[in-house]
Amino acid sequence: MKNKLLLLCLMAVSSIGLAQAIKQFEINADLPQQKIFANHLKLGGTNPNGERIAVNNYYISINDTPIIPVTGEFHYSRYPHQYWDESIKKMKAGGITVIPTYVFWNLHEEEEGKFVWSGDKDLRGFIELCKKSNIYSIVRVGPFCHGEIRNGGLPDWLLGKPLNIRTNDSLYLSYVKKLYDEIGKQLKGLYYKDGGPVIGIQLENEYQHSAAPWGLTYPGQPLDFTASERDRGVTHEGVAVSTANNPYAALGNDHMKVLKSLAEKAGMVTPLYTATGWGNAAIVPNESIPVTAAYAYPFWTPKRDYSPFFLYKNMHANPDYAPVRYTPENYPALPAELGSGISLTYLRRPVVVHQSFDAMINRCLGSGANGIGYYMYHSGSTPRGKHNFMNDEAYGVNKISYEYQGPIGEYGQVREGFHRLKLTHFFLRDFGDLLAPMTVALPANAASLKPENIHDLRYAIRFKGSSGFLFLNNFQDDTAMIDQEHIQVKIKTAAGDVLIPASGGFNLASGENAIFPFNFDCNGTKLIYATAQLLMKGEDEMPYFVFFTPNGVKGAFSFEPGTIVESIKGAKVNRTSVTCTADICEFAVIKDGKKTRVLVVDKERALKAYTIAVNGKKSLLFSNAIVLQNENNFELLSDSANNFHIDIYPKTTAVLKAPAGNLKVIKENPTFSSWHITLPAFEPKLSFREISSRKTAVALPQALPAGINDIYLQVNYKGDTGMDFVNGELVADNFYNGLPWQVGLRKFLSAPVTPKEMVFYFRPMQKDATYLQDLEPYPGYVPDFGKANEYLKVDSISLIPQYKITINF
Missing domain, CATH: 2.102.20.10 (Beta-galactosidase, domain 2)
Structure with a gap:
């Protein structure tokens, strides 16, 4: 009897412990449900097929079906035009549905009156490729852009003109009108109303909130920001909370209305107009959607701190970087600048953790966001001007590199964040109509x-x-x-x-x-x-x-x-x-x-997923390779590995064909149709010579062999900065932040005359460097200085091939 009682007591204690564990x-x-209304907004439009984009106070819809757009910033002028199509397909494969892009005024009109719209500056060609891939675009027309570019995109010559920038100054507006007219010509016939992909125009950027420094400055001089004289007292160096009262707020709203009028007169008529609305920035009330932002790893703050952007809230009632100038409940919550990565400055070098990307998107969607967007989704390199480097040197960013540590790198590298984010993007594509009204x-x-x-x-x-x-x-x-x-x-x-x-x-x-x-x-x-x-x-x-x-x-x-x-x-x-x-x-x-x-x-398997169409039938493909679709043809890209699997769900009777490599059908898989592809191995030969402790010359291959899409030259070093020269010209630069430095070689190997070598010049890290605070949390990122005050070591230089094969069903 005692043993039975003891057993019952033990069982009771065990069940109590189990209950406490939950x-x-x-x-x-x-x-009560969210109140949804629309009559107050002057937004929306139709295309020649009768499809209609509409906007209410809570979400965007197409043909009365709610959607949650996924936007990914990509600057055409910062990437070689011969690879735009591939990158657009990468973004689409990652679940991006809209590509916003800046039109940097100073890249197109560096010299007054001489507009350039060719080569890497071919805006029209870029938008036509978006149309070809059936992906929408939002064109950010400035005139001020920021984007860590010189003067925030304003031409140098504008500073010497007898005018007040970013105001209704008649001379300033006359120059803006010329810019808008030129952009309008480039986009003619490509607007949504014409059957084109341009669904939106963004006017200005962070107006009456932020600015960039003028590039014409002197070392040690306080930064002189590209804001109107009247707004300098409320101008911030970056995205921030702004509680200052701007006595010129009404004039700011009026200026935005004037810009919209000029854009429309230039032909830029679209269903959507957007304006950055955070931190008391100006918008066009009831005529533009105030988009919001969230940067978890800002470089413009003095030190690292915990971000609030991983805590749930009601973003529709309380936007990030509030207070704001508009009534939030009257507009959808559209965070269009979610910091999927960040640029570096010489003094601050945040290390962005890619786990933060989908965590922030989860938080935004759970907080009521009905659109998500990334700045940047695709990194790039800023072209040199005729007279200056065009990156924002005054702000201390790289001279060439615009590596944002984002989902897609400066040379098109697909990274961890790309795969993490696409899981949510696929969910939004198929279930966004359910989520948006919630x-x-x-x-x-x-x-x-x-x-x-x-x-x-x-x-x-x-x-x-x-x-x-x-x-x-x-x-x-x-x-x-x-x-x-x-x-x-x-x-x-x-x-x-x-x-x-x-x-x-x-x-x-x-x-x-x-x-x-x-x-x-x-x-x-x-x-x-x-x-x-x-x-x-x-x-x-x-x-x-x-x-x-x-x-x-x-x-x-x-x-x-x-x-x-x-x-x-x-x-x-x-x-x-x-x-x-x-x-x-x-x-x-x-x-x-x-x-x-x-x-x-x-x-682990889901991260390898791509949604595709096989002979018109929607399917799911799993592979370690990057999968880009062009109708029934697929381009598979694989970094370093010359063999990989393909699994398709549901199982298909379609026959897979590959013109190159060894294709093997895996029959024993009961769930998927499966194949294994093996490509001829390529081992690029690396030859380099040490010129000095700071300088190394690397011999380049003279061509890309068949089956190789690109070759990444990877430099692992610990130091301060690295510079990459071809024929004596700086072509790439790197601020060390603990991560490997990669340079894609194909754009150099496709030059009219292939360079024979690259020369790398490194400078040592100083023991008292301000950016060490950003590197300290990561083991091994900060070297052991010992008793020395500086440190430089090049650990390795290697070549990583990216394989490419085209398959079809």
């Missing part, structure tokens, strides 16, 4: 959470009626969040409570984020919840949905009673519940005679 969090979705709800403690709080769970929901999405984020810049373990979230809806999960809990690792559906319509079957994130949907022999599980999360699905669940692979079924038991999990659900297939993959 951490339950609550959030209320039984709230209302934001926050937990009770959301307003009191601080960025330095690494212990409390960060979560929010978007909902409509009783269905929606749970957003979770466990990332914070410049620190590490604790692992969240044994989480259970209770969502109160009008139709009853939803527990995610119904029993037990799930874990969210430090640095991870997730979006989980609840009361989701899965082709007529109600999915009560899933601890997996939607990736995409399609239809083959039957409709299907694809999910992925965040790292450390086991996929669990709960369907409404009456649902029949059939296990296919890697799934444990208990009535209407499914638990994934493998990295690839497949099952089918049947309700009222409608059958739907579900595929669940782990995040």
